[in-house]
Amino acid sequence: FAPEKKLGVALVGLGYYATYQLAPALEKTANCHLVGIVTGTPSKAETWKKKYNLQDKNIYNYQNFDQIANNPDIDVVYVVLPNSMHHEFTLRAAKAGKHVICEKPMAVSVKEAEEMIAACKAANVQLAIGYRLHYEPFTNEVMRLAKDKDFGKVTFVEASFGFPLRDPKAWRLNPKLSGGGPMMDVGIYALNAARYATGEEPISVTAQTVKTRPDIYLPGIEETLFWQMKFPSGAVSNHTTTYNSGLQRLYVGYENGNLEMSPAYDYGPLKGKTSKGEMNLPIVYHQVLELDGICDCIINKKPNITPGEEGLKDMKLIEAIFKAAKTGKEVKV
Numbered sequence: 001f002a003p004e005k006k007l008g009v010a011l012v013g014l015g016y017y018a019t020y021q022l023a024p025a026l027e028k029t030a031n032c033h034l035v036g037i038v039t040g041t042p043s044k045a046e047t048w049k050k051k052y053n054l055q056d057k058n059i060y061n062y063q064n065f066d067q068i069a070n071n072p073d074i075d076v077v078y079v080v081l082p083n084s085m086h087h088e089f090t091l092r093a094a095k096a097g098k099h100v101i102c103e104k105p106m107a108v109s110v111k112e113a114e115e116m117i118a119a120c121k122a123a124n125v126q127l128a129i130g131y132r133l134h135y136e137p138f139t140n141e142v143m144r145l146a147k148d149k150d151f152g153k154v155t156f157v158e159a160s161f162g163f164p165l166r167d168p169k170a171w172r173l174n175p176k177l178s179g180g181g182p183m184m185d186v187g188i189y190a191l192n193a194a195r196y197a198t199g200e201e202p203i204s205v206t207a208q209t210v211k212t213r214p215d216i217y218l219p220g221i222e223e224t225l226f227w228q229m230k231f232p233s234g235a236v237s238n239h240t241t242t243y244n245s246g247l248q249r250l251y252v253g254y255e256n257g258n259l260e261m262s263p264a265y266d267y268g269p270l271k272g273k274t275s276k277g278e279m280n281l282p283i284v285y286h287q288v289l290e291l292d293g294i295c296d297c298i299i300n301k302k303p304n305i306t307p308g309e310e311g312l313k314d315m316k317l318i319e320a321i322f323k324a325a326k327t328g329k330e331v332k333v
């Protein structure tokens with residue numbers, strides 16, 4: 001049942017994801033609702049104010065954001081900015097005493113991710129990363145199969161995610177804002193999938209990059225990245241992430257069967273089958289379940305299931321994968 005008071009959420013950065021996924025989700029959530037915005041674009045402030053009936057005092061820009069500390073309407077700050085801004089705004093939100101939800105990738109380096117975790121701990125606020133799939137039934141079933149071993153142990157995972165990025169001016173192609181190419185953006189889903197499909201943490205990685213358009217894909221931005229991982233049980237994984245092609249797949253090979261999902265990471269509907277047949281699972285609004293799940297943990301003072309530590313694990317692997325691609329050597333993690 002709904003709590004007595006819904007938590008107030010402020011979205012920071014009113015781009016595509018905030019506008020078309022998170023704000024509509026916040027109209028359906030039981031544990032929280034949209035009460036504030038933080039934007040660098042005054043015209044968006046006007047549009048959002050009218051559309052969501054927001055109060056002037058709950059509308060901030062990037063300069064006056066720290067005043068949010070004095071605003072009791074806002075319990076949770078949701079950082080939906082370009083990747084390299086996640087660190088700064090998570091630290092500022094924690095300092096203001098607000099719980100933080102931060103989009104993936106949580107940061108652009110391991111060092112930043114560790115500082116974000118430490119800042120939220122010091123401020124005694126929760127930090128959750130926007131890994132929406134962890135709140136969704138298909139992904140939960142993949143996790144369950146790793147745990148309950150219906151088909152035996154996992155021996156092999158193939159997980160890949162790419163899309164054709166057509167806008168050469170996108171911040172995603174500016175290494176200062178993105179911290180990397182498709183790996184940071186969508187490859188992280190495939191990486192995270194290998195971890196939840198095996199229920200294990202990789203012990204080593206190898207990687208290769210291919211660049212055909214160095215005029216668009218500047219140094220620091222890979223175009224297509226292939227990588228492989230070894231797991232303690234002996235399972236291995238193979239991955240592709242690219243800005244060159246639409247590709248979205250998760251294959252898990254078990255001792256006595258397999259699972260195949262495509263699409264595996266979209267907002268839905270997701271689709272998949274196992275050796276036993278179609279995965280007949282409910283189609284849900286990922287962001288509603290994610291927001292309600294995280295806010296339930298904040299309300300009831302319990303740890304959330306996608307904490308900063310989960311984001312940090314992916315950041316450590318991404319750094320290892322970039323190092324492996326650069327050196328051509330297997331990197332132990």
Ligand code: NDP
Nearest residue numbers: 013014015016017039040041080081082083103104105171
């Ligand atoms: P957009 O480019 O659509 O939006 C980013 C917003 O950030 C802008 O609209 C702008 O908002 C603000 N901003 C502030 N400074 C800058 C700057 N220098 N350059 C560009 N934008 C700036 O990005 P997305 O919404 O697609 O992605 C935002 C984050 O969300 C990323 O970290 C991404 O990885 C993540 N994401 C997660 C998804 C998921 O499924 N979990 C899906 C899509 C994205 P304003 O005008 O209000 O200042």
